Amino acid sequence: MKARIIKIVSKEYTLLDEDMNKYDAILMGKIRLQIVPSAGDFVEFEEIDGRYVIQKILPRSNKLIRPSVANVDQAIIVMSTKDPDFSINLVDRLVMLIMHENIKPVLCVTKCDLDYSDEIEEMIQEYERGNIQVIRTAKTSLDPSLAEILSNRVSVLTGQSGVGKSTLLNKLNPEFHLATQKTSKALGRGKHTTRHNELFIVGSGLVADTPGFSSLDFSHIEKDELAHTIPDFIPYLTGCRFNDCIHENEPGCKIKEAMEKGLIPVNRYNNYIEVLRVIKNRREKY
Numbered sequence: 001m002k003a004r005i006i007k008i009v010s011k012e013y014t015l016l017d018e019d020m021n022k023y024d025a026i027l028m029g030k031i032r033l034q035i036v037p038s039a040g041d042f043v044e045f046e047e048i049d050g051r052y053v054i055q056k057i058l059p060r061s062n063k064l065i066r067p068s069v070a071n072v073d074q075a076i077i078v079m080s081t082k083d084p085d086f087s088i089n090l091v092d093r094l095v096m097l098i099m100h101e102n103i104k105p106v107l108c109v110t111k112c113d114l115d116y117s118d119e120i121e122e123m124i125q126e127y128e129r130g131n132i133q134v135i136r137t138a139k140t141s142l143d144p145s146l147a148e149i150l151s152n153r154v155s156v157l158t159g160q161s162g163v164g165k166s167t168l169l170n171k172l173n174p175e176f177h178l179a180t181q182k183t184s185k186a187l188g189r190g191k192h193t194t195r196h197n198e199l200f201i202v203g204s205g206l207v208a209d210t211p212g213f214s215s216l217d218f219s220h221i222e223k224d225e226l227a228h229t230i231p232d233f234i235p236y237l238t239g240c241r242f243n244d245c246i247h248e249n250e251p252g253c254k255i256k257e258a259m260e261k262g263l264i265p266v267n268r269y270n271n272y273i274e275v276l277r278v279i280k281n282r283r284e285k286y
Helices: 029-034 088-100 118-129 144-150 165-172 175-188 254-260 266-285
Strands: 002-009 012-016 022-027 042-048 051-057 074-080 104-110 133-136 154-158 196-202 205-208
Touching (some): 012 051, 029 051, 074 088, 088 104, 088 118, 088 266, 118 133, 118 266, 144 165, 154 165, 254 266
Parallel strands (some): 022 051, 074 104, 074 154, 154 205
Antiparallel strands (some): 002 012, 002 042, 002 196, 196 205
16 A cells, blocks of 8 residues: 655654545564655555554655655745745745755745835735746735645745744644644653654645745755756756856856846846855855
């Protein structure tokens, strides 16, 4: 039988099959020596002597460290219009990290019912004209497309504190908050807490219960990989005069040409250059 791990507490595993049936399982000892299982892993399992036993962990499409989740389909970047203010600097860096992990980024803008500046509105519209999906939400209304986006996918949410990540999920599934609170209390009891890793059912999708990409660490990205992590760059990545163009100072660069023609936002390009220089400076220190 095949299913996905949705919860790990110590050595106990909860599996969910495609018909939304749950199974409590244990892990075959030989597997534990080969790979550390994670929530999101697809597995093959069978019933042996009245217990379900995981026999094999299937190949992953990706794997995040924080939160520890495998086979993630998308990362929802949650940004508010104000309190805290919308940050294109942070959005662009998160998109780079998400794309590098072969995960689809989606931008969800919260607090759209508040009175915010025209400058922030233009920043949001830049993303709406670009190559990532953008959803707007308000305190009194929720874009119905959010539930659709989460449907049948594994999602992680990321963004600053106070932007409304929990509020979004609670609107979609009021039991989400109760489930996370119950889990936190259970794990907090006693002197030692057990290792815990879980995906929660929200709508017909699965959502990680902890923020993803909480550390803006680019140490694992090479300078020639960075441009491929920016959706607005992708249509112009071929055709540069030099095959090893990193789109900084080289002549005949299609990315710079697109930026100068207004096809790529100047902010997007400038944020790319900032991160590129961080990567280059790191290499020079080695």
